[in-house]
Amino acid sequence: MKSEKGQKGTMMPIGPMMIEHRLIERMLAVARRELERFTREKYLEPQFVRELVDFIRMYADRCHHGKEEDILFRELGKKELSPEHRAATDELVREHRWARGQTRELAEAAERYASGEEEAFVTVLARLNALTEFYPKHIEKEDKHYFLPVMRYFSDEEKEAMLQEGYDFDRTLIHEKYQQVVERAEGAEG
Ligand SMILES: [Fe+2]
Ligand SMILES: [Fe+2]
Numbered sequence: 001m002k003s004e005k006g007q008k009g010t011m012m013p014i015g016p017m018m019i020e021h022r023l024i025e026r027m028l029a030v031a032r033r034e035l036e037r038f039t040r041e042k043y044l045e046p047q048f049v050r051e052l053v054d055f056i057r058m059y060a061d062r063c064h065h066g067k068e069e070d071i072l073f074r075e076l077g078k079k080e081l082s083p084e085h086r087a088a089t090d091e092l093v094r095e096h097r098w099a100r101g102q103t104r105e106l107a108e109a110a111e112r113y114a115s116g117e118e119e120a121f122v123t124v125l126a127r128l129n130a131l132t133e134f135y136p137k138h139i140e141k142e143d144k145h146y147f148l149p150v151m152r153y154f155s156d157e158e159k160e161a162m163l164q165e166g167y168d169f170d171r172t173l174i175h176e177k178y179q180q181v182v183e184r185a186e187g188a189e190g
Contacts, residue, residue: 013072013162014147016170020064021139027055032132035125044124049110056103056131063173065096067166068142072150075162079153088146095138102130 031052038044073089081089106127112120151159 011163012151012159013067013166014151015163016166017064017067017072018143018147020059021143024060024064024135025139027052027059028132028135031128035128035132038128039125042121044110044113044121046110046114049106049124049128053103053107053110056099058173058177060135061096061100061103062176063170065099067169069093069096071162071165071169075158076150076153081150081153085146085150085153088141089150092138092142092146095134099131099134099138102127102134106131 034045034048073093076085076089106124109120109123109127113124154162
């Protein structure tokens with residue numbers, strides 16, 4: 001992937017994030033097909049929605065948006081950005097927040113549906129529709145109009161430091177996730 005390399009052949013911090021975009025697209029494409037099936041069959045599988053919610057929360061939001069916000073946007077915040085890039089960054093942050101809200105509503109509606117509340121069906125479909133339409137557009141905005149242009153604000157050393165920080169960030173996540181799983185299990189213990 002030539003376009004993701006700097007002059008010295010080192011990978012840029014946006015390299016792993018662009019790779020993550022591909023996995024997010026694949027999962028949301030499955031969700032789109034499941035949404036069409038649920039609509040046709042007037043029935044949905046809460047288990048699929050739970051897995052999707054876990055994927056969006058842990059991977060798309062915590063791992064992926066986490067690196068964007070806690071590393072890339074934080075570092076961009078220290079630079080003198082053009083008004084256009086400043087506005088684009090603010091918009092991406094707002095979109096992340098919006099997606100978090102949609103995901104929460106999706107999770108809650110799926111649980112209501114699973115416990116017998118049939119009216120929650122339309123809410124699940126609406127949130128699935130919103131999220132499956134949102135992610136490809138958000139990703140395209142970053143891939144085609146944002147990531148590469150903002151790399152120009154950084155030196156090679158700064159890019160390398162962000163790349164390394166991203167790897168460290170990823171390493172902590174599996175521990176954080178299963179720490180939470182154990183704490184939840186302990187809390188649910190009779
Ligand atoms: Fe993003
Ligand atoms: Fe992204």
